[in-house]
Amino acid sequence: MDIRFVKREQLKEKPDQKNLGFGKYMTDYMFVMDWTKEDGWIDARIVPHEPISLDPACVTLHYAQETFEGMKAYRTKSGKIQLFRPEMNARRMIKSNERLCMPAFPEDMFVEAVKELVKVEKDWVPSEPGTSLYIRPFMFATESALGVHMASKYKFMVICCPVGAYYAEGINPVKILVEDELVRAVQGGTGFTKCGGNYAGSILGQVKAEKMGCTQVLWLDGVHRKYVEEVGTMNIMFKIGGEIYTAPIEGTVLPGVTRDSIIHILKDWGYKVNETHLAVDDLMKAGHDGTLEEAFGTGTAAVISPVGEFVYKDDIVKVNNFEIGKLTQKLYDYLTGIQWGDVEDKYGWTVDI
Numbered sequence: 001m002d003i004r005f006v007k008r009e010q011l012k013e014k015p016d017q018k019n020l021g022f023g024k025y026m027t028d029y030m031f032v033m034d035w036t037k038e039d040g041w042i043d044a045r046i047v048p049h050e051p052i053s054l055d056p057a058c059v060t061l062h063y064a065q066e067t068f069e070g071m072k073a074y075r076t077k078s079g080k081i082q083l084f085r086p087e088m089n090a091r092r093m094i095k096s097n098e099r100l101c102m103p104a105f106p107e108d109m110f111v112e113a114v115k116e117l118v119k120v121e122k123d124w125v126p127s128e129p130g131t132s133l134y135i136r137p138f139m140f141a142t143e144s145a146l147g148v149h150m151a152s153k154y155k156f157m158v159i160c161c162p163v164g165a166y167y168a169e170g171i172n173p174v175k176i177l178v179e180d181e182l183v184r185a186v187q188g189g190t191g192f193t194k195c196g197g198n199y200a201g202s203i204l205g206q207v208k209a210e211k212m213g214c215t216q217v218l219w220l221d222g223v224h225r226k227y228v229e230e231v232g233t234m235n236i237m238f239k240i241g242g243e244i245y246t247a248p249i250e251g252t253v254l255p256g257v258t259r260d261s262i263i264h265i266l267k268d269w270g271y272k273v274n275e276t277h278l279a280v281d282d283l284m285k286a287g288h289d290g291t292l293e294e295a296f297g298t299g300t301a302a303v304i305s306p307v308g309e310f311v312y313k314d315d316i317v318k319v320n321n322f323e324i325g326k327l328t329q330k331l332y333d334y335l336t337g338i339q340w341g342d343v344e345d346k347y348g349w350t351v352d353i
């Protein structure tokens with residue numbers, strides 16, 4: 001792929017690596033490519049990160065034809081930069097786009113676009129412990145038209161920002177509200193895709209949780225409001241009676257790259273991983289009878305986020321005395337060890353820039 005480069009007149013000042021937070025500081029450049037019905041994908045370019053102009057009738061502003069991905073570039077102690085399973089993000093975006101009736105962005109072009117942008121932005125990949133360069137590929141319809149239909153024009157873009165921990169709590173346990181009224185996804189819907197609409201619909205639950213003094217929401221299935229599906233924007237796993245439980249990928253749950261990696265590792269470590277429907281009543285019961293040993297969310301942004309407490313109606317269960325579990329910590333250390341190059345990558349998951 002030929003990528004045109006448009007240089008910035010002045011580079012931005014880099015933020016303090018000790019106070020990055022999440023998603024606040026955008027780098028100097030972005031990758032852009034356009035799709036039209038006639039020409040397919042055209043004009044790959046890396047240009048200064050700056051506002052883009054859209055017609056107020058742009059389809060995306062009205063009907064949310066938008067999908068995105070989230071991935072990271074890590075700086076190892078030797079100074080090398082590496083990605084983590086970027087092809088998984090590329091493939092997931094193709095699946096999301098199929099559901100949203102958007103054109104596929106080919107896997108090889110996706111990985112090349114990300115690699116080339118990170119090469120240009122190499123000085124933005126932070127080196128402080130726990131930091132990385134968050135990479136946000138996304139695609140949206142750019143056609144101006146108010147009829148609801150598949151658009152004739154799209155844009156694929158990649159932007160980046162250096163990040164620290166996603167949650168202010170970092171790797172400390174969080175309090176979770178079990179949401180029994182609002183739902184995130186139903187079979188046949190868009191739950192398995194990474195589309196903006198899924199996240200827009202989740203914000204009310206998040207606000208409700210925060211009002212109740214919780215950090216995140218535990219989403220239940222959309223039909224029975226009974227089975228555990230996801231936590232906030234992450235997949236969720238439980239260690240109950242020595243075995244691991246997590247919701248199956250059957251259309252409502254996002255097929256997380258971190259979820260898949262953790263399942264691989266757990267199976268290699270000899271754990272039985274049950275990808276099954278776990279009823280919230282059984283979860284609370286396990287919390288009370290002491291068999292719920294650990295619970296944690298998995299996602300690219302926070303990697304692993306331990307759960308310290310579940311609040312469900314009038315019931316509360318504490319997990320592992322509100323302390324990070326042994327297995328949760330071990331998984332976090334091992335996976336981030338691979339990502340930051342401190343642990344041998346026997347799976348071949350990392351990709352050098």
Ligand code: COI
Nearest residue numbers: 070233234299300301302
């Ligand atoms: C993730 O956990 O990686 C996410 O998808 C969070 C993102 C929406 C900020």
